[in-house]
Amino acid sequence: MSGKTITVKLKVWRQPAKDRAGRMVDYVAKDISTEMSFLEMLDVVNEDLIRKGEDAIAFDSDCREGICGACGCVINGVPHGPDPGTTTCQLHMRRFAEGQTITIEPWRAKAFPVLKDLTVDRTSFDRIVAAGGYISAGVGGAQDANNILVPKVLSDEAMDSAACIGCGACVAACKNAAAHLFTGAKVTHLALLPQGEPEREIRAVRMVEQMEAEGFGNCSNEGECEAVCPKLIPISNIAKLVREYTRAVWKSVGAV
Ligand code: SF4
Numbered sequence: 001m002s003g004k005t006i007t008v009k010l011k012v013w014r015q016p017a018k019d020r021a022g023r024m025v026d027y028v029a030k031d032i033s034t035e036m037s038f039l040e041m042l043d044v045v046n047e048d049l050i051r052k053g054e055d056a057i058a059f060d061s062d063c064r065e066g067i068c069g070a071c072g073c074v075i076n077g078v079p080h081g082p083d084p085g086t087t088t089c090q091l092h093m094r095r096f097a098e099g100q101t102i103t104i105e106p107w108r109a110k111a112f113p114v115l116k117d118l119t120v121d122r123t124s125f126d127r128i129v130a131a132g133g134y135i136s137a138g139v140g141g142a143q144d145a146n147n148i149l150v151p152k153v154l155s156d157e158a159m160d161s162a163a164c165i166g167c168g169a170c171v172a173a174c175k176n177a178a179a180h181l182f183t184g185a186k187v188t189h190l191a192l193l194p195q196g197e198p199e200r201e202i203r204a205v206r207m208v209e210q211m212e213a214e215g216f217g218n219c220s221n222e223g224e225c226e227a228v229c230p231k232l233i234p235i236s237n238i239a240k241l242v243r244e245y246t247r248a249v250w251k252s253v254g255a256v
């Protein structure tokens with residue numbers, strides 16, 4: 001890599017295991033190219049730690065191109081850091097100044113227990129999806145592409161909700177640790193499409209029930225989730241979730 005380099009001071013949450021106490025530990029990341037991503041900067045710090053025989057900082061990542069949802073930490077108090085619509089893996093060191101102090105912490109929510117350092121257990125999201133984030137479709141040969149017509153405006157809206165990568169930043173940003181934006185995006189995506197119609201009611205009820213069973217909090221319309229979402233999922237998905245849930249409950253008592 002070429003170009004400008006900076007040295008930054010890090011305060012990183014280190015926690016050896018789920019059932020052990022954690023603390024902030026100071027590190028210096030020296031001569032970091034401003035062209036590096038945030039995770040590449042952590043890679044450099046880890047290489048140095050490993051060379052010294054110390055334990056590397058644990059953090060999650062996979063695609064490193066903003067599509068898998070594996071990465072994520074709270075950077076200077078903001079999930080995924082300072083750039084709107086940007087995952088931690090797509091954040092670049094040019095966003096930071098020479099000598100700046102950067103705090104790095106894991107998502108903090110009861111339903112996302114810390115496993116080690118910056119990694120958290122997000123299987124609660126998997127269980128919400130398993131509760132209703134599916135469709136039933138007949139097996140067999142592929143259908144003709146035009147068999148089920150979907151109006152363009154609805155397919156565009158569904159696609160916008162389907163952009164959720166399940167990173168959990170919305171939960172980390174919320175003072176209630178609510179998962180309504182995530183669950184709302186999943187419910188909205190399928191509620192807008194004819195393929196999602198057969199399980200429409202049961203999906204909304206089961207996913208909301210699972211969300212509550214996992215220990216996520218209630219939504220109080222703060223909007224912090226929308227502000228930090230790297231996929232810019234709008235808060236209107238929460239309104240749709242509430243409408244879908246209410247519709248399902250009313251339908252179950254024959255009110256609609
Ligand atoms: S709604 Fe946004 S912040 Fe929440 S899990 Fe999906 S992509 Fe991440």
Ligand code: FES
Pocket residue numbers: 060061062063064065066067068069070071072087088089090165
């Ligand atoms: S590593 Fe896949 S979204 Fe960041």
